[in-house]
Amino acid sequence: MKSEARVVVIGGGVVGASVLYHLTKSGWTDVLLIERGELTCGSTWHAAGGMHTINGDPNVAKLQQYTINLYQELERITGQSCGMHVTGGIMLAGTRERLDWLKMAKARGRYLGMELELISVEEAAKLFPLMNKRHFVGALFDPIEGHVDPWGVTQAYVKAAQAAGAEVVRHTRVLDLKARRDGSWDVITPGGNVHAEHVVNAAGLWAREVGRMVGLELPILAMEHQYLITEDIPALKGRNEQLHCIDFEGEIYTRQERGGMLLGTYERAGVPWSPITTPWDFAQSLLPNDLERIAPSLEVGFEHFPALGQVGIRKVVNGPFTFAPDGNPLVGPVRGLRNFWVACGVMAGFSQGGGVGLALSQWMVAGDPGADVWAMDVARYGDWATLGYTNAKVRENYSRRFRIRFPNEELPAARPLRTTSVYESLKAAHAVFGDYCGLEHALWFAPTAAEAREDITFHRSNAHPHVAAECRAVGEAVGLLEISSYGKFEVTGPAATEWLTHIMANRVPQVGRIALTPMLNERGKLIGDFTLCRVGAERLFLICTWAAEVYYRRWFERHPPPAGVTVRPCAMEYVGLSLAGPRARAVLQGLTRTDLSSSAFPFLSFRAMDVGMIPALVGRISFTGELGYEIWVTTEYQRALYELLSEAGRAHGLKLFGGRALNAMRIEKSFGSWAREYRPLYGPYEAGLGRFVDLNKGDFVGRAAALEEKQSGGVLRLTTFSVDAGDADASGDEPIWHDGKVVGWVTSGAYGHRVQRSLALGYIPRALATETEGFEIEIIGERRKATRAAAASYDPDGGRMRA
Numbered sequence: 028m029k030s031e032a033r034v035v036v037i038g039g040g041v042v043g044a045s046v047l048y049h050l051t052k053s054g055w056t057d058v059l060l061i062e063r064g065e066l067t068c069g070s071t072w073h074a075a076g077g078m079h080t081i082n083g084d085p086n087v088a089k090l091q092q093y094t095i096n097l098y099q100e101l102e103r104i105t106g107q108s109c110g111m112h113v114t115g116g117i118m119l120a121g122t123r124e125r126l127d128w129l130k131m132a133k134a135r136g137r138y139l140g141m142e143l144e145l146i147s148v149e150e151a152a153k154l155f156p157l158m159n160k161r162h163f164v165g166a167l168f169d170p171i172e173g174h175v176d177p178w179g180v181t182q183a184y185v186k187a188a189q190a191a192g193a194e195v196v197r198h199t200r201v202l203d204l205k206a207r208r209d210g211s212w213d214v215i216t217p218g219g220n221v222h223a224e225h226v227v228n229a230a231g232l233w234a235r236e237v238g239r240m241v242g243l244e245l246p247i248l249a250m251e252h253q254y255l256i257t258e259d260i261p262a263l264k265g266r267n268e269q270l271h272c273i274d275f276e277g278e279i280y281t282r283q284e285r286g287g288m289l290l291g292t293y294e295r296a297g298v299p300w301s302p303i304t305t306p307w308d309f310a311q312s313l314l315p316n317d318l319e320r321i322a323p324s325l326e327v328g329f330e331h332f333p334a335l336g337q338v339g340i341r342k343v344v345n346g347p348f349t350f351a352p353d354g355n356p357l358v359g360p361v362r363g364l365r366n367f368w369v370a371c372g373v374m375a376g377f378s379q380g381g382g383v384g385l386a387l388s389q390w391m392v393a394g395d396p397g398a399d400v401w402a403m404d405v406a407r408y409g410d411w412a413t414l415g416y417t418n419a420k421v422r423e424n425y426s427r428r429f430r431i432r433f434p435n436e437e438l439p440a441a442r443p444l445r446t447t448s449v450y451e452s453l454k455a456a457h458a459v460f461g462d463y464c465g466l467e468h469a470l471w472f473a474p475t476a477a478e479a480r481e482d483i484t485f486h487r488s489n490a491h492p493h494v495a496a497e498c499r500a501v502g503e504a505v506g507l508l509e510i511s512s513y514g515k516f517e518v519t520g521p522a523a524t525e526w527l528t529h530i531m532a533n534r535v536p537q538v539g540r541i542a543l544t545p546m547l548n549e550r551g552k553l554i555g556d557f558t559l560c561r562v563g564a565e566r567l568f569l570i571c572t573w574a575a576e577v578y579y580r581r582w583f584e585r586h587p588p589p590a591g592v593t594v595r596p597c598a599m600e601y602v603g604l605s606l607a608g609p610r611a612r613a614v615l616q617g618l619t620r621t622d623l624s625s626s627a628f629p630f631l632s633f634r635a636m637d638v639g640m641i642p643a644l645v646g647r648i649s650f651t652g653e654l655g656y657e658i659w660v661t662t663e664y665q666r667a668l669y670e671l672l673s674e675a676g677r678a679h680g681l682k683l684f685g686g687r688a689l690n691a692m693r694i695e696k697s698f699g700s701w702a703r704e705y706r707p708l709y710g711p712y713e714a715g716l717g718r719f720v721d722l723n724k725g726d727f728v729g730r731a732a733a734l735e736e737k738q739s740g741g742v743l744r745l746t747t748f749s750v751d752a753g754d755a756d757a758s759g760d761e762p763i764w765h766d767g768k769v770v771g772w773v774t775s776g777a778y779g780h781r782v783q784r785s786l787a788l789g790y791i792p793r794a795l796a797t798e799t800e801g802f803e804i805e806i807i808g809e810r811r812k813a814t815r816a817a818a819a820s821y822d823p824d825g826g827r828m829r830a
């Protein structure tokens with residue numbers, strides 16, 4: 028084994044092998060993979076090898092497509108068979124809701140270039156004769172599903188990497204990792220130490236243990252997973268390549284394996300394996316079968332596919348594999364550690380492993396993953412994702428693997444975890460809560476405790492009239508919203524503005540003022556949208572997306588502030604309440620000596636002031652598009668502030684409102700939000716944020732690319748549509764059609780209660796951004812007429828928020 032390498036990849040499962048291959052493909056060939064046993068001896072060797080393109084996040088779906096298309100290339104380069112069987116697959120719907128879901132999956136596949144086809148039960152039965160038709164109402168056919176040989180795929184990656192110069196060492200366990208001052212690592216093994224510039228944790232079932240070597244607790248848990256293979260089935264005699272099939276209602280996947288069928292299930296009573304530590308002596312091992320646990324799923328399976336129940340079981344496999352709380356991989360550089368990368372929590376290694384390797388290698392070599400990988404970025408989790416939280420969420424996610432997640436559905440596991448001091452008061456006001464980064468926040472308010480629950484549906488829910496009333500109150504009088512779930516940073520020091528000028532695209536505001544600003548990467552793409560509030564000459568309060576806090580901190584480490592500047596995350600130190608609506612000024616003015624008239628405290632002002640007895644920071648801004656104030660206090664004052672504002676608001680018709688109403692109102696204003704309209708896929712001019720990019724202030728990160736985008740106009744345009752919707756509004760990821768072709772996709776949608784029409788925001792090609800007519804948005808399988816709006820639907824000139 029060599030003693031120096033540019034990269035050491037820890038783990039020779041399918042993921043580590045893919046990372047190794049992709050590093051060589053990206054031009055780094057001085058790379059070493061260290062495996063403690065044989066290649067594949069973790070979770071890889073006993074996998075069923077199934078692969079599919081569909082994923083809840085379209086960007087992960089794209090990487091899955093990439094993975095599946097890669098196998099042929101690997102076979103060509105290495106001559107090593109990947110054991111590919113591209114049989115095609117059907118997804119069976121047993122209910123109308125599931126059929127709606129399949130229609131939506133097909134629609135989403137359209138703009139990803141997938142050839143998915145909705146078929147009838149009759150057609151499905153012709154393709155998959157083992158099914159009992161009477162349990163199903165329709166199906167979706169995907170021609171590029173299939174399975175591979177896990178060992179063959181891993182070998183192919185490794186052989187291709189070795190041919191390009193990579194080294195692979197087996198039977199050598201990495202015992203420890205020691206950081207050097209220059210950011211490089213000493214990788215300690217019984218066979219000697221390796222000095223590496225970078226380390227990749229691709230240790231699969233042991234990723235937590237390798238993380239702990241560097242003080243990291245990764246939110247990962249392994250679950251036991253069982254599949255069985257039946258004896259030969261007479262009806263399959265002479266047939267091979269029987270389609271892959273997912274039966275959502277049975278929570279079963281199945282495919283032909285030799286003369287029998289392989290049947291796996293994600294049972295509701297899933298069991299974690301080794302919840303705290305993974306034993307090192309587990310290699311090429313399986314777990315004892317527990318058919319009783321999956322008996323309820325098998326019962327349904329044998330009813331839905333009777334031929335499977337009529338033969339014996341040849342083999343049962345029970346093996347563990349890892350999940351992150353949301354089921355997507357954990358990939359990328361880890362905040363707080365230099366040159367330490369992860370590629371773990373990959374629960375579908377044969378659909379995702381290639382895309383994970385590609386993204387990570389580009390990130391390491393070129394400094395950017397080259398794609399929008401937010402959905403699998405390790406930075407989406409913070410310290411709140413403890414082992415206990417992970418355990419609860421992974422078990423929930425496992426049990427729901429084949430269940431529908433409705434757009435308005437909030438999942439119950441690990442709740443309530445974080446609450447603010449107004450939680451009980453909001454609950455007493457019949458709030459229906461959502462969970463955001465583990466924090467309970469009000470979605471909407473029901474008139475009575477009995478009505479404080481929401482029907483989960485693709486259509487408008489029972490919340491609709493109540494959200495309408497909240498929007499009406501904000502538009503006509505005044506609303507009160509808790510805004511604690513916004514991310515916050517405090518930046519202090521003599522060179523604070525100099526640093527912010529360098530990393531943000533807009534100019535830093537004057538003392539007492541607010542500026543909105545995108546943050547761009549070097550490619551000029553959006554990696555954040557911030558509200559910069561200047562409290563003093565050397566003190567700024569930054570408001571942003573909380574879910575991206577770790578992501579931003581990692582970026583700040585890459586572009587560190589100069590000596591003397593402190594950047595402090597303080598999301599839960601400052602909590603907040605927002606007043607919005609034409610009566611907002613009257614409510615707040617009654618509680619403060621500070622003159623709130625528009626001349627003294629105009630739109631985009633920010634100031635420390637007392638509200639009643641409470642010291643607060645107040646910004647004149649509102650995401651609702653109304654006259655509004657965001658009031659920030661340290662936690663111990665929030666309850667008193669809530670009571671004070673509620674009491675003072677009573678005479679002005681104050682009503683509580685929640686996240687649902689806020690979302691509808693920001694869409695009426697065509698205001699984008701992070702991870703929806705603003706993602707690293709888009710440039711600021713494409714996203715309509717060009718007015719917040721100051722190209723004249725001097726150099727800043729992403730300026731050259733932003734200038735180029737401004738001059739060229741970019742490729743896409745964020746656009747607002749009015750939609751002739753039925754009783755379902757767009758919710759995101761629906762295709763946008765123009766003249767019979769899919770031309771774009773929806774990023775957000777809602778019913779705009781103040782303008783009384785259904786609205787959607789989405790990206791279309793710039794060339795179409797001047798067209799008004801000819802658009803359609805496909806909602807639950809129906810193409811609905813959509814009209815492009817040239818400006819925001821509500822108060823387009825912004826007079827109300829400046830009033």
Ligand SMILES: Cc1cc2nc3c(=O)[nH]c(=O)nc-3n(C[C@H](O)[C@H](O)[C@H](O)COP(=O)(O)OP(=O)(O)OC[C@H]3O[C@@H](n4cnc5c(N)ncnc54)[C@H](O)[C@@H]3O)c2cc1C
Pocket residue numbers: 037038039040041042043061062063064065066067068069070071072073074075076077078199200201202229230231232233234237252253254344345346347348370371372373374375376377378379
């Ligand atoms: C029963 C079952 C069925 C499955 N079916 C499918 C399927 O149909 N399709 C699909 O896509 N996925 C399936 N999976 C999931 C799939 O197996 C995983 O996604 C995949 O194996 C993850 O690969 P990995 O490389 O991340 O982890 P692993 O395979 O666990 O690899 C990690 C490697 O790192 C090594 N290692 C760990 N620590 C060290 C150390 N300190 N030093 C050196 N080496 C170390 C380990 O020995 C191991 O070889 C299934 C899993 C199971 C259990």
